[in-house]
Amino acid sequence: MLYTAIMIDKHITSDLLRGHTDTIILGLLMSGDKYGYEITKLVYEKSDQTYQLNEATMYSSLKRLEHDSRITSYWGDETQGGRRKYYRITEDGRTAYRVNKHNWDAAKRILEHLL
């Protein structure tokens, strides 16, 4: 029973987090350009190994952000191993991040009172 409860809890949490994928990625890019797996790994590490952003979710988020001119991308020139695509946040992206962060802080305050 307890096991089931935890599973459901994790599922809901991940749904909640998914809605914030764009902002999470923008937040990570605030500190510098990053490539795909680096983002996945940082999400995992920064969440104390509790949240795994899957490839498909991350990739579709990156494409959406790129289409909305919030990030730009370029292929790196790795001398060894495969080439990687890097993402860089734009001014629009920084603004979007600040707005989303502000909205989240506001929502968080409200939820803290209500839940």
Next chain:
Amino acid sequence: MEQKLHTFLEQAFAPYGNFPARAEVTKELLSNLQDKYTDLKRQGLSDDDAYRATVESFGDAAEIMEQLSPAQPVKAERPVQPAADGGTLRQIMKEAFRQAKHSSSRFASTDLRQTDLSDSDLAAADFSFSALQGATFDASDLTGAVFTAAALTGARFEEANLAGASFIASDVQEGRFANANLTDATFKASALKGANFTGAALRGTTFMESDLSGLSFDNQTLTGVTFERSSLKRTSFKNAKLMDVTFRHSDPKEAVFEGATMDKVTYAMLKNTKADLSGVTIA
């Protein structure tokens, strides 16, 4: 291993054929998966375990395809700006939908409560996850439109063409479908309490896992309609004509068929479910 991961991606995208960005997409995803695989190996996982963990965390290719569809989604998440007068807002919405339609785009997750979208060309539009309570779609072309998890309480679809449209997991209570064309339309896992289907064309229409209790199909002609795992408590088919209608796991025992006309097959099927068929004419 690169080959194995490459094969995995090929399979994941196989259902989508050769879409334009495919090479670019798989190239980048392959590099991500390889990075992950290498990292897991470095952490001491065996080849098999590392491969399994890598592909298991890939997720759903459909999510990527949704983002890559030829036209990018219009910015439907942006709230509708209040216009000075309703007429203007209506024009803006209509224009937005017209453009969205031409770019075969989707405008999911939109707040369109009480919006007037009558007489609009909205074929194949995607209204999933949208708030459409009380919206009006009268006489609009909604052929193949998709309403997944949409809030449509009291929405009006009178005279609308909903051929092939689908309402899945949506709240369509008090929905008004009078004289709408519901040919091959699907209602699945949706709330239809108080919905009105007077005069609607019901050909090949499917009602699945939906609560149809108390609804009236009186005096209507139902051809090739399927009721599957739906509640039909006190659903009324008085004086209706039922041709080739299927009732699967729907328990029509308490449905009302008084004065209805039906073909032999439909009659036999209903007879088996112990439905009350007194006053029914076999055509």
